Amino acid sequence: MGKVIVVTSGKGGVGKTTSTAALGAALAQRGEKVAVVDFDVGLRNLDLVMGAERRVVYDIVNVIQGDAKLPQALIRDKRLENLFLLPASQTRDKDALTPEGVEIVMNDLKRYFDWIVCDSPAGIERGATLAMRHADVAVVVTNPEVSSVRDSDRIIGLLDAKTAKAERGERIEKHLLLTRYDAVRAERGDMLKVEDVLDILSIPLIGIIPESTDVLRASNLGSPVTLADARSAPAMAYFDAVRRLTGEPLPITIPGEKRGIFGKIFGRKAA
């Protein structure tokens, strides 16, 4: 049976879709059979980031409403034959997802795939709660910024209360993925540090993705960053995150933490 990961954050624009695409592709690059699922009904974007926007015929709402079979709606990635996308509907509203329908689709996906990576919409409404509902693992995407940290805290509370696992009295595995991290600014004391965010949210860290132009470049090209440039800093950080997700005890490294020439000369320390 496949494992279900929800990529969630509460706040919008922190990198959920980018991270879903990158983690899904990175898992597939390791030979796992992966489906990435867009839960953002009405504002789908995972298709665009994956470069499959022109190949969408059926979507998750069609499957739930019985207009299409699951294999008809799944889009196979052009670069990786073991990576599939289940797009969200762009025209319906978020009420088109029903809890019963989502459960059937998730159970079907779990039979065919090793990993199902669900891209949650922002917010804490129906779409977000349905995306996390059947998750075994949650990846909480957070920027080192006050509003993102606050919203992540809220989402962690929801994960412990509203998921099927939590309702059965089990613990849902939660991991923090810190994105858009700028080690230089954090070192200067102008940005929350990794330790600050970890102290406040107190869930284990799965990876630190550096702020990087490679991420924008990849989405411009319609490619997960792990496929667009596997040797770029963000791609390597996603590969490491995936290794940790699969249980490898890999020590965390902070990408880009080297001092610039001024830092070396003056040896500044953050307050």
Added chain:
Amino acid sequence: MSVFNLFRKQRSAPTARERLQVLLAHERAPAGSDLVAQLREEILAVIARHVELDHDRVRVKMDGDEHVSILEIDVEIPLSAVVQAA
């Protein structure tokens, strides 16, 4: 500390951290059940009964780990207020 620090703006990350700790300690607690948040409210209320509190001059810090919570309250009381109370 290098001379350059004299000309730099104060670091903002520690402020962000403190603000979040106070806010989340408050938001995590189901209304009224969090002892530390309740203490903070009541202590400030007691002080406010005797001197006029300027909320910009009150600093609340919360910290702690799984074993202890630390509540730190810094209240600036103007000298004029002390004279009045005496």
